[in-house]
Amino acid sequence: MRARRDLSGLGLLAALFLAALALRPQLVGVAPVVPRIQEDLAISHAVAGLLGTIPVLCMGLFAPPAPYLSRRVGSRLAIAVALGLIAGFGLVRAVAPGAALVVLLTFPVGIGMGLAGALMPVAVKERFAHRPAFATGVYATGISAGSALSTALAVPLAEGAGGWRGTLVAFSACTAALVFAWLVLTRRTVGRDARADALPALPWRSGVAWRLVSIFGLMSVVYYGLNAWLPDSYVERGWSESSAGSLLAVLNVAALPPTLLVPWLADRMGSRRVYLVTAGSLLTATLVALVLLPGGGWAWAALAGAAFGALFPIVLTLPLDVSDRPAQVGAVAGLMLGAGYALSAASPFGLGVARDATGSFTAALWVLAGASALLAASCAALSPRRLSP
Secondary structure (H helix, E strand, C coil): CCHHHHHHHHHHHHHHHHHHCCCCHHCCCHHHHHHHHHHHCCCCCCHHHHHHHHHHHHHHHCCCHHHHHHHCHHHHHHHHHHHHHHHHCCCHHHCCHHHHHHHHHHHHHHHHHHHHHHHHHHHHHHHCCCHHHHHHHHHHHHHHHHHHHHHHHHHHHHHHCCCCCCCCCHHHHHHCCCHHHHHHHHHCCCCCCCHCCCCCCCCCHHHHHHHHHHHHHHHHHHHHHHHHHHHHHHHHHCCCHHHHHHHHHHHHHHHHHHHHHHHCCCCCCHHHHHHHHHHHHHHHHHHHHHHEEEEEEHHHHHHHHHHHHHHHHHHHHHHHHHHCCHHHHHHHHHHHHHHHHHHCCHHHHHHHHHHHHHCCCCHHHHHHHHHHHHHHHHHEEEEEEECCC
């Protein structure tokens, strides 16, 4: 009986990991082929920035409603629907003619990302209430692994499949397969259904929740801004498209070890505030180095990835401290993700506008360094103790 229970637990962890693989390729995996998209569709940096801004905006707008969808149909089916949106509309976007349709079809792809991202903490609280930090680390690792694989494969897929559209078709096909894997691995119902709880309102008046919004929002500003424009900034400096695109692969691969290791350490020693401040400070120093010492691009990408790998899973774990009830966790996570993503949505577009206005990415990178410094300061203001509503 215990062996069967352990096997079931492993299957659910695998399901979380595999579902999370699908949450970022249609966003960060697009960045390495942005120069091809710009050339093919004849669009500016500002318009190309919408391909990064729109998904992040939708992730903000549609994270708060996610708990309602989970209560209505259950987190298992809700996550499957969200992944289906990413796969289906991702495929349609890949074959859509003209810049306007490509941009417009980015909206439903982003809606799927927003719903799925906010539903993951609910699924964790339902299925792994006894070890939520570890389960959060597993799906955070899945997000990082999906980002790493998509950024590493984007340019080779484009070269082998006849262009950037082939890359997006491949990402969509993989997501469709992951929907099937999620449904197969989560066939068992959870012992405690979140739908049994009364659905709480979003904690608009909670100081703790808004503190989490500011931290998550600043982290997302830097992460999505860097993922949107790091390759282009190095193409501008004379790097080949393939080498510049590989910088994002290095960044996201470097995030993988700390994504699992740091939450494990944070559960066992020291305050999470220490880990957050350390990672935020490392990220700030790395961004300054990207501006002043651009020749070390490979090293700076790896260090930035390590910093994100430490920040991301710990920040995602913070809402789990607020309540023992999945519904309440979903409400706090929905506000954190929703408002945080909404705040950060302008990052890719705004940085693209700055590039068009100044003629280089230097000003944009300084903006990201400033946001990272604010992130480190916000983390330093956290209490080292357990959060409360």
